[in-house]
Amino acid sequence: MAVNMAVSRIKREFKEVLKSDEIAQCSIKLELANDNFTELRGEIAGPPDTPYEKGTFLLEIHVPETYPFNPPKVKFITKIWHPNISSVTGAICLDILKDNWAAAMTLRTVLLSLQALLAAAEPDDPQDAVVASQFKDNYEMFCKTAKHWTNVYAKGPHKFPDFDAKVQRLRDMGVNDFDARAALSRHNWDINLATNDIF
Amino acid sequence: MKVTVKSWTGVALWKWIANDDNCGICRMAFEACCPDCSFAGDDCPLVWGHCSHVFHMHCICKWLNSQLNQQLCPMCRQTWRFNDR
Numbered sequence: 536m537a538v539n540m541a542v543s544r545i546k547r548e549f550k551e552v553l554k555s556d557e558i559a560q561c562s563i564k565l566e567l568a569n570d571n572f573t574e575l576r577g578e579i580a581g582p583p584d585t586p587y588e589k590g591t592f593l594l595e596i597h598v599p600e601t602y603p604f605n606p607p608k609v610k611f612i613t614k615i616w617h618p619n620i621s622s623v624t625g626a627i628c629l630d631i632l633k634d635n636w637a638a639a640m641t642l643r644t645v646l647l648s649l650q651a652l653l654a655a656a657e658p659d660d661p662q663d664a665v666v667a668s669q670f671k672d673n674y675e676m677f678c679k680t681a682k683h684w685t686n687v688y689a690k691g692p693h694k695f696p697d698f699d700a701k702v703q704r705l706r707d708m709g710v711n712d713f714d715a716r717a718a719l720s721r722h723n724w725d726i727n728l729a730t731n732d733i734f
Numbered sequence: 735m736k737v738t739v740k741s742w743t744g745v746a747l748w749k750w751i752a753n754d755d756n757c758g759i760c761r762m763a764f765e766a767c768c769p770d771c772s773f774a775g776d777d778c779p780l781v782w783g784h785c786s787h788v789f790h791m792h793c794i795c796k797w798l799n800s801q802l803n804q805q806l807c808p809m810c811r812q813t814w815r816f817n818d819r
Contacts, residue, residue: 539769540760540768540769540770543760543762543769544760544761544769547761547762548761551761601800603759603760604796604797604800605800637806637808637809637811638758638759638793638797638808639758639759639808639809640808641761
């Protein structure tokens with residue numbers, strides 16, 4: 536009898552991803568988060584020559600019952616500083632996850648598209664307007680901030696002691712780690728502006 | 735030496751002539767049926783688009799019915815037109 540197409544397809548895709556070249560190169564990963572193939576966990580490596588290089592980014596993937604006729608719902612679990620990804624919720628603005636989805640796309644192509652999005656931001660179609668305006672107005676500051684977030688949240692290699700010190704100063708005033716970092720990032724690491732924003 | 739054939743059983747293989755092994759929508763082999771069917775072959779036929787892409791008829795119809803504005807091929811995003819070969 537008729538089987539749910541979403542489940543049978545995800546089972547096949549799962550096997551395909553495990554055999555793919557990208558898995559062999561450790562550039563993407565996919566694992567199940569529940570037993571009925573509707574919740575999955577994705578992982579992508581930050582692309583080389585970007586502020587996300589050598590970072591590891593986790594994604595939450597929900598497969599709707601109408602898959603593959605509707606796109607999977609994907610968001611970042613790992614905090615990330617990127618114009619097309621909400622720094623607060625991890626929500627993603629990417630056309631193929633919305634209107635431009637096609638039934639021939641797979642979880643593997645979605646993960647690869649997200650990796651490509653990290654390498655090529657679209658600041659004119661932002662999900663996070665603050666990050667997007669920093670990207671356009673102060674690109675150097677954007678890169679440093681994105682590298683810092685990659686270091687703190689995604690195991691990236693680039694440490695920024697002056698940023699860490701400013702976060703610590705706000706924490707000493709009782710602000711939690713993420714709120715402190717987010718406020719400083721929003722204000723180009725000006726501690727006075729960040730302090731005014733929080734209090 | 736003379737051999738007399740007393741009986742024989744014919745065996746035949748069939749295969750769709752398509753440019754791919756699997757349906758891009760349900761990812762099942764073309765020689766198998768779509769997930770909604772039980773029997774492959776005439777009960778679950780393939781259809782070709784003008785763009786040359788091939789799908790199970792049931793799969794592409796479901797896809798086209800799920801599209802509100804445009805009817806695009808799920809592979810190449812060209813406007814989908816059935817190719818009656």
